[in-house]
Amino acid sequence: MKEKLINGLQKFAQAMFVPVLILPIAGLLIAFGNLFTNAGLLELFPVLDNPITTGFGTILSSALVSILNNLGLIFAVGITIGLSDKKRAEAGFTSLLAYIVFIYAMNAFLELSGLLVDPEALQGTGQSMVLGVQILDMGVFLGIILGVITALIHNRFADTEFDNAFQIYGGSRFVFIILIPITVTLAIIMSYIWPVIQEGINSLGGFINQSGNIGLMLYGMLERLLIPTGLHHLVYTPFLYTSLGGVQEVGGQVFEGARNIYFAEMADPNVQVLSKTVIWDARGISKIFGLIGACLAMYHTAKPEKKAKARAILIPAAFTSFIAGVTEPIEFSFMFIAPILFVLHSVLSGLSMVILNLLNVRAIGPNGFLDFLIYNVPLGFEKTRWPFYILVGILWLGCRNPKF
Template identity: 80%
Template sequence: MKDKVMNGMQRFSKAMFIPVLILPIAGILIAIGNLFTNAQLLETVPFLDNPVLTGFGTILSGSLVSILTNLGLIFCVGIAVGLADKKKAEAGFTSVLAYLVFINAMNNFLQLSGQLVDPTALRGSGQTMVMGIQILDMGVFLGIILGVIISLIHNKYADIEFDNAFQIYGGSRFVFIVLIPIVVLLAIGFSFVWPIVQSGIDSLGGFINRSGNFGLFLYGTLERLLIPTGLHHLVYTPFLYSSLGGVAEVGGEVFEGARNIYFAEIAQPNIGLLSQSVVWDARGISKMFGLIGACLAMYHTAKPENKAKARAILIPAAFTSFIAGVTEPIEFSFMFVAPVLFVLHSVLSGLSMVTLNLFNVRAIGPNGFIDFLLYNVPLGVGTTRWPGYILVGLLYFAIYYLLFRFLIKKFNYRTIGREDTSEQTKLYSKKDYQSAKATTAGQLIDDVVDPNPSPDAGIAATIVAALGGDNNIKTVTNCYTRLRLTVDDPNKVDENVLRQETGASGVIVKDKNVQVVYGLQVTKVRRSVDEFLGRPSED
């Protein structure tokens, strides 16, 4: 049962990527729109102050804010598609239909039972407008709950077909038929249950807020500690997109969640200091500064004969972490050889968020330096106090460097550049990966590899062989940095080959779930594996 729960959580965490990863794009475009409406910037750069540019900025930011007010639908579709085993496009279409049925069913029931409040007095009533329809304010949780239920029904009934006159009612049509009574009953049931749940969520949010910096520290620490399990998304997502991360009225509309409030506020010209809720999205210090200090410490403690190799490995990894916020290649380089360093990294990540809060800094950089520039600099120093973010970052760069260097030398941890020549504690650079791609796996799996494989086929063949072969691989998916698979026999997985021959910076085997960390090139790796296996990819 424990393994089934863990497997389900990991799969759910992966499905969350579909809606979560699209939202920062909306945020960046909102920030760009704000460039043309920000009063401070227009005073500094007068040629931007013209009706065409300001009108464009107003339209761009104003139109994209609508995404934040429809997160329920976005998460419903994204999770349904992510959890669907087959016919993903049909699952997405069905989820839109089910969502519309739900909100209208709830609205009608609330009206019949006399529970609808005056539409002009929604603030604090627990009700809201969703796509122009007044229902209980379930926020992003509505999309998550419906997405999971829809995917379960879809996976069970999507292949059912009928004969003769009933043929048109098979497949996805039958899924929708089954969902109608389920969704209507859910709408009625949640009309009674959700006010209680909402009260509990509000109480939890209040407890966390009352916990102050301790709650913030715990949040930041857990968000890093869960990296090995792939479940860290389940920690920060509720704070970014639900009432746990705060509730604020911006421009006459109510927004829930730190990221939503931030995007909504930066779309408003001439705002003051951003809301305190933004602190829940201040997770970038360890990515942009801390881990760079850790990399420098690993380089300075490397053996003299390994300095060149360590430099070639660490510089690309540090650059990726700083620019794009992709930290796993660095974290996996010391996570297993020196777990104490990973715990220290998690603790420092939590402390960095507390430090930003203590200095009242409202700048964020969740995905590295590019995000930091686009989100904060256009708003001006007075709004985000972004120079304080850089000063705190430099402080943590020094702390990471000093503590990592001391502990590596004190306990002789075999981090990059300190391993024995027979060991393979290695983080692969882009150069290493390209070199590995150019080799073939003919000696490993002569019976299944084409006599003249392409470089992509070669790396895919090596990966498949290291995972126990085609017959051992049940499913292949990926998230932002990891190849995620389920296998029949986890004992057949060769972690050394995956690291040494394919450029993986980390391998996690949990029951029948396997995660192989490839960084930003994971999508290309996934595609080559799918092609090698001859399996269609719907993700």
Template identity: 65%
Template structure:
């Protein structure tokens, strides 16, 4: 049972990537729009005063905010797409239809039962306008529930076909036929069930916020501790996109979730001070500063004869962490060889977020320095306090360095470059590490060879049941995990780490994982869909 639960959560976490990874794009476009309409910048850059550029900036900011206030339908379609096993386009289209059926069915039922509140009294009523239809305000949770439901029914019935005159009702059309009564009944049920759930979510959010720094610390530490399982997305996603991360009325619209509130506030120049909810999206502090101190400690504590090789490993990983916020290449370098350091890393990451809150920092830095600059600089120091973010980050850099170096030397931890066997660190050359970091290991000349090595290390074609990927990991379902050669995957294919949980195998490749997935799919003859 435990294995099934973990497997299901991992599948759900993977599916969440489809909607979640598109949302930062909306944020970046809003940030660019904010730059084009920034009055302070216009003083130094006169071309920004042009009505054309200013108007274009307002269009960018205003139009993308609509994405953030319609997360329900985005998560519904995205999750159905991500969780469906085949015919993904059909699943996404069915999800869209199901969402429309649900909100209209709920609206009609609430109207029949006299539960609809007057439109001018929506605020605080627990109801909202969704795509112009008044329903209970289920927010992103409606999208998640419907997305999972559609994917489940789709996977079960999408290949069911009929003969004769009934054949036009098979496949994806059958899926929608089945879903219509199910979704209508779900809308009726949610009309009774959701209000107490909504009250519970609100109370939980209030409790988390009431615990103040303890709640922030727990959130920050858990978000890192769950990295090995791939379930860390389930910690931060509800805070970023649901009522747990706060709720605010901005520009006459109710906005829920820390990141959504931040982006909506970015697009509204009348707001003088950002809300405190944005602290939940300050996860990039340890990515841009803390782990870089850890990298320096790993380098300085390596054996003298191994320093060159360790530098070749650490430097690209550190740059990737600072610029793009991808930390797994660093974390996997000590996660299994020195798990105590990983626990310390989680604790220090949580404490970093606490100090941001103590000093009233409202800057966010979710995915590295590029995002940090785009999101915070245009808003100014008064709104975000971004210089204090950097100062706290520099302190965190020092703390990570001192603590990591002390523990490594005091406890003689076998971090990279300190292994007893000399050959352990001689398996790589500087060229190998550089190739891995730059993606050269998958150049066009050796893509097929690399794919063959990966597949063989996973036990061969017949041993691979399913291939998928998230932002940094190749995720597979393997028939016989005993055939998986972790050493070959790490040494010959550039993997930063391998995690085996039952039949689920995750191979960490960092930012080049999409390319790895593509060549493996091609080698296995898997459809491009």
């Protein structure tokens, strides 16, 4: 029994590589495209500010961002293919059909139940648009569930054939027939279960807000830890756009939410130092520095015969995280293969935000290094103390390497 479980987990880990190995490619090209559309770089290099180069960058980034916006579908198909023992192409196609059935079934049930929110105001509601269909935001968790279910049913029934008039219903068609009621039922069940999970995450917001640095550490940890479920949006969104992230008067107007506050403070020349609420958007510390340390550690610990392959995966993943703050390529590389490391990464991310807060660093750092420079350098040292952000990041990079 134990050996069977271990073999199953190993097979699942190998199946994860099917979708995961696509992400570094997408992330690298997104970062490359952003170089041609970044406002700060266009000011430094005016020659790039023309319709051809900016158009190229916009098209390239938009095209590849679609990969990150549809990770649920990609994981559903990829995991199904990876776990299938036979007829893998048909298995992947069946998982695509199951995914489509699921999202439309959930949308229909939510609409019949009167649970669909205004599609123009989805931010922070726990719902999102998936392939143009409004459903609960389950992130890649949905893809993983459907991928595993589809593969299990495919392996069991893909060879089932019928005679005479029923012949067309055999093989992968029979698998799909079995999947239809399972998928529809799952969509209805998750419509009840997932909001409870989302509500639990939302209720943590008040606790985090009232818990000082302990709450801040929990905030930074959950913001990373919940990425595969899509629930991480429910962690940071209330702090960025509601009173949970602070209330501040700037220029005679009252602003709520960390991001709204620091945007107003950036534009007000009378503000000498950004308010402490900016710490809720210092999430980029692990994206810019932390994951580079993780990549270096994984490369150093790779077996000699695997180093070339590891280098090909890790270099573009680290570059993408550093430049653009796109972390999925590297985080998804070890999330399911080494879950303990992913938990450690999440804890260290929260701890790094606490250190920034203790040092009164007021730098804006939600994403990658390019955004960090553009936000903070023009504001100056006194207003942000941004060099300390970099110093903490470098120290944190060195800390990540041996721990990983």
